[in-house]
Amino acid sequence: MSQNVARIRRRSIVAAATLTLALTACDLSRPQGRESEPATNLDADAALVGSVVAQIDRTTDLLEATIASTPALAELLGALIAAHAAHRTLLEPSWRPNTAARQPAARSPRPAAALSAARRAERELSNNLTTATAEATSGDLARVLAVMNASLSQHLTLL
Numbered sequence: 001m002s003q004n005v006a007r008i009r010r011r012s013i014v015a016a017a018t019l020t021l022a023l024t025a026c027d028l029s030r031p032q033g034r035e036s037e038p039a040t041n042l043d044a045d046a047a048l049v050g051s052v053v054a055q056i057d058r059t060t061d062l063l064e065a066t067i068a069s070t071p072a073l074a075e076l077l078g079a080l081i082a083a084h085a086a087h088r089t090l091l092e093p094s095w096r097p098n099t100a101a102r103q104p105a106a107r108s109p110r111p112a113a114a115l116s117a118a119r120r121a122e123r124e125l126s127n128n129l130t131t132a133t134a135e136a137t138s139g140d141l142a143r144v145l146a147v148m149n150a151s152l153s154q155h156l157t158l159l
Contacts, residue, residue, distance in 0.1 A: 045138050049091050052132050052145065056091075059121045060084045070114040077118060080155050087148045119159050126152050 063081050067074045129149035136142035 045136055045141050048132050048135055049141070052129065053088060053091050055125055055128055056084050056088050059125045060088075062121045063118055066114045066118050070111045072111055073115060073118070076115075076159070079158075080118075080122065080152075083151055083155060087151070090144065090148070115159065119156070122152060122156050122159065126156065 060081055063077045063084075067077050067081075126149055129145055129152065133142050133145040133149065136145060
């Protein structure tokens with residue numbers, strides 16, 4: 001096993017442990033005794049979660065297409081796909097990953113270009129998570145988004 005692969009796995013484990021700690025410390029439901037919170041705040045957070053989920057889905061689709069066209073990147077990008085699935089499940093607990101077989105993409109003769117596109121998509125997601133963290137009206141949601149962004153930042157250091 002190469003040193004990069006071991007580093008990716010270690011960081012994935014650390015990210016998963018951090019996410020688990022955040023999940024046990026944060027409850028995204030309405031806190032007890034806060035029934036008077038305006039519905040507009042909850043609606044704004046619901047719209048924010050919807051926007052983040054949509055971008056996670058787009059980024060995951062791009063990563064899966066990149067792996068299909070450049071199988072040499074499967075191990076490197078697979079950890080990101082797993083992290084995105086965990087984040088997606090965190091934001092929408094009823095969601096389950098699509099296990100249907102995808103159409104194979106054309107092979108990319110340029111792995112560097114494919115990896116560069118994946119990096120750009122991940123940086124855009126990270127930037128949007130930073131913005132979403134600042135816009136969240138719920139402190140719990142802001143903390144969860146910040147932890148998701150920290151996990152993503154760790155993965156980006158390996159790309």
